[in-house]
Amino acid sequence: MIIRILTEGQYRLKGKALSDLDELDDKLLDALEKGDKEEFDASFREVLALIRGQGSRISDDELLESDLILPAPDTTFEEAQELFADYPRELI
Numbered sequence: 001m002i003i004r005i006l007t008e009g010q011y012r013l014k015g016k017a018l019s020d021l022d023e024l025d026d027k028l029l030d031a032l033e034k035g036d037k038e039e040f041d042a043s044f045r046e047v048l049a050l051i052r053g054q055g056s057r058i059s060d061d062e063l064l065e066s067d068l069i070l071p072a073p074d075t076t077f078e079e080a081q082e083l084f085a086d087y088p089r090e091l092i
Contacts, residue, residue, distance in 0.1 A: 004070065005052075006071055010066060011055030011057055021047065024050060027039070027043045032077075032080060041077065044075070
């Protein structure tokens with residue numbers, strides 16, 4: 001799966017990392033639904049860390065279609081509530 005983090009670039013994620021991402025992603029969406037800013041902030045940091053740590057960075061000169069696009073790391077809780085409104089629950 002190709003994942004873009006806005007303002008940062010693209011990463012290739014596969015295998016168990018995708019299952020782990022799906023679990024963390026559910027925590028993030030649950031936090032948004034509950035209106036829990038602190039839980040969202042922590043979950044979003046975990047999602048980004050997983051992608052950066054277990055994903056393979058794709059060179060900026062290689063242009064691939066993204067399967068998933070995440071907002072910029074500095075996205076606020078309020079912005080995320082709007083951005084994630086139509087976000088899919090199942091990633092894989």
